Amino acid sequence: MITLKQVSMFTLYLIIFLTIFNLSNKYTISENILRDIQSVKLRVAIDRSSLSLEDPNLNYSGDEEALGEYIYSLNEILSEQQSRVRLTTVSSKELHAKEHEVVEVLSGTTHETYLMFSVDESHKLPFYIIPFMFSLLNFAALKSIARHRVKSLKTKNIAPAEQKKPILHIDLYSKALHLSNNKEVKVQLANKPMCFYLALIEYCEANPEASLNQNKELPEELLELADKYFHRLISLGHTIRKRPNFSNSLEKTLSEIRAAMDELLANTPELKAKYYPPKAHGEGSRSKLHSYALSNITLDDVEIVGK
Structure with a gap:
């Protein structure tokens, strides 16, 4: 108008x-x-x-x-x-x-x-059509420039919280993790921590109030999800080994996941609250009060390729 x-x-x-x-x-x-x-x-x-x-x-x-x-x-x-x-x-x-x-x-x-x-x-x-056309072209050009400036200002004035944040991409074909805004930085994960991390994401999204402690047995639902992803890796040709025991060496599995997240999120530490399995704080690394559950994650925060 x-x-x-x-x-x-x-x-x-x-x-x-x-x-x-x-x-x-x-x-x-x-x-x-x-x-x-x-x-x-x-x-x-x-x-x-x-x-x-x-x-x-x-x-x-x-x-x-x-x-x-x-x-x-x-x-x-x-x-x-x-x-x-x-x-x-x-x-x-x-x-x-x-x-x-x-x-x-x-x-x-x-x-x-x-x-x-x-x-x-x-x-x-x-011949007076000439100044009319010049006026029209200049008006259209300046209107376009003004519209572009307004759009740029609106983009600059968007609050950081309103800007689209990157999400985590997990590629089962390459067993690599990367952020949606940076495909150059990729981190590899071994089969066991990869399957466990995927199961942890899906389990915590379905059970946001869940409390997971290393001193307690893993929920059966979490183990079934990890088993599902392991069979998917087999079908993709990544391994022919039998299903690992996800309950054993849980601390080592979590450490490998955290190390991968430390590397991947080096430039975006604010995303750790969402993707990083929490470490125990205070006296004793195996505190009964500690939970490594991803309490802030949803399926919208993760894109799984090859699921």
Whole structure:
């Protein structure tokens, strides 16, 4: 929808370009008229001795028919050149110009010779489409630039919390992890920690209030998920070994996952709260109060390729 401000802006551009075009066109017309008049004056000056002009001293009235043919021949040439000038009179008597007429005088002989020209100083209206098109193009260009600037400012002013955060991509085909905004940095995981981490993500998403402690047995649902992903790795040709015991060496498995996350999230530590299995704090690394569950994760935070 075009606003009043935009209409005013376009009108301003149109006025500016019309003024420039009008002044430029007027100057060009004047120069062309002057050039053609000087050209005709030179031609008449060369031919003056042979022209049948009246001579008051000799009581000679001149040959009007021959003079008329001469003027006609000059105007034919001017017409072919699409000149705005036409020679109307050549006389030994003084002439006086009216509107749209110009009188020039040739000196250098006993009697001065007067030339009268009719001139067309009108502006061709079809050419005024040019300033209109320039105004339209400039208005469209500046409007596009303004729209781009507004869009850029809006993008810059978006609060960090509102910006789209990267998510974790886990590729079962390559057994690699990377963030959606940086595919160059990839971290590999061995079969067992890979399957356990995938099972942990899916289990914690389905059970956000779950508390997982290394001193307790792993939930059966978590083990089934880990087993499911291990069979998927077998089908993808990554291993032919039997299913590992995910309950054994749990601390080592978690350490491998944390090491991979430390490397992957080195430049985005704020994502650790979502993807990093928490470590125990305080006295004793196996505190009964400690849970390594991913309590902040959802399936929208992870994309699993090859699932």
